[in-house]
Amino acid sequence: MQSQTLKIAIQKSGRLSDSSKNLLKECGIKINNGKNQLVALARNFPLEILYLRDDDIPQYVADGTADLGIIGKNVFDEKNQFVVIAKALGFSKCRLSLAVPKSDNYEGLNFFEGKKIATSYPVILSNFLQKNNIQSEIHEISGSVEIAPNIGLADAVCDIVSSGSTLLSNGLKEVEVIMKSEAVLIKNPNLNGEKAKIFSQLMFRIDAVQRAQQCKYILLNAPNKSIKEIAAILPGAKSPTILPLAMEGWSSLHSVVQEEQFWEVIDELKQKGAEGILVIPIEKMIL
Ligand code: PRT
Numbered sequence: 001m002q003s004q005t006l007k008i009a010i011q012k013s014g015r016l017s018d019s020s021k022n023l024l025k026e027c028g029i030k031i032n033n034g035k036n037q038l039v040a041l042a043r044n045f046p047l048e049i050l051y052l053r054d055d056d057i058p059q060y061v062a063d064g065t066a067d068l069g070i071i072g073k074n075v076f077d078e079k080n081q082f083v084v085i086a087k088a089l090g091f092s093k094c095r096l097s098l099a100v101p102k103s104d105n106y107e108g109l110n111f112f113e114g115k116k117i118a119t120s121y122p123v124i125l126s127n128f129l130q131k132n133n134i135q136s137e138i139h140e141i142s143g144s145v146e147i148a149p150n151i152g153l154a155d156a157v158c159d160i161v162s163s164g165s166t167l168l169s170n171g172l173k174e175v176e177v178i179m180k181s182e183a184v185l186i187k188n189p190n191l192n193g194e195k196a197k198i199f200s201q202l203m204f205r206i207d208a209v210q211r212a213q214q215c216k217y218i219l220l221n222a223p224n225k226s227i228k229e230i231a232a233i234l235p236g237a238k239s240p241t242i243l244p245l246a247m248e249g250w251s252s253l254h255s256v257v258q259e260e261q262f263w264e265v266i267d268e269l270k271q272k273g274a275e276g277i278l279v280i281p282i283e284k285m286i287l
């Protein structure tokens, strides 16, 4: 029996919390969730879940209160704690950008020289300005950054952008992308012994979930004369499965295809005589 549990800190409520909980669920981890609970234990995996504000997670992971955490890469860079990124998780994608009033004439970074910029990301912003040799005044505010220029608090903002509609509705335009961000799994660099073992079990499951999300199962029928060529296009995890059809001269081929290459491959398959192509999501994929 395992005596240790691994502790993972996730956002209590906000843009990361549903996807973080969902990732654990897809890893087959069942959580006993009470309402407004701050800590929960997994029922079938040695994992304890701490629900925190995202800004506090890097510090908790650095000091060992939690072993792992899920945060945006933007928070990882801003907090600059002694933690490592174990995995990029692919959700909550966004960017940290500089934006200025729509009516301003923007011709390059020199625009920001001597200007006042409102942001919740003073560390990332000041590193960026320093790297580009621009002297600006950074005005740190914790929320509703986008209203700062309208109320005369700043000349520009440095904020998270996703669809861009918040900037648009506040009369701002995005002029520079400072960084791209997505959710990342962070880890205390000193996990050892049993905790390291549980961590690698968890990583194994996350890998299987991610691989499955990136791939589709594909089934098709093809004339026997082109089955070799089709098999070469769809090598699958090891090699495709080929089964004879009841109809003479035809076979069914089953394989796995990368989501990214999907449309490219489909065109090629059709050219080679493939018919009745079915594409099915994969739940887990273990190599
Ligand atoms: O309460 P707590 O401190 O835990 O949460 P929070 O309010 O600090 O964070 P939250 O839940 O807003 O965001 C958590 C993480 O989600 C961020 O650190 C980012 O990594 C990521 N993320 C992804 C976003 C967005 N998309 C996003 N659109 N974080 C914030 N926004 C905000 C942005 O600040 C701006 O106000 O949404 C607005 C812009 O959105 P668009 O779609 O109008 O461009």
Ligand code: ZN
Pocket (backbone or CB within 6 Å): 053, 054, 055
């Ligand atoms: Zn926060």
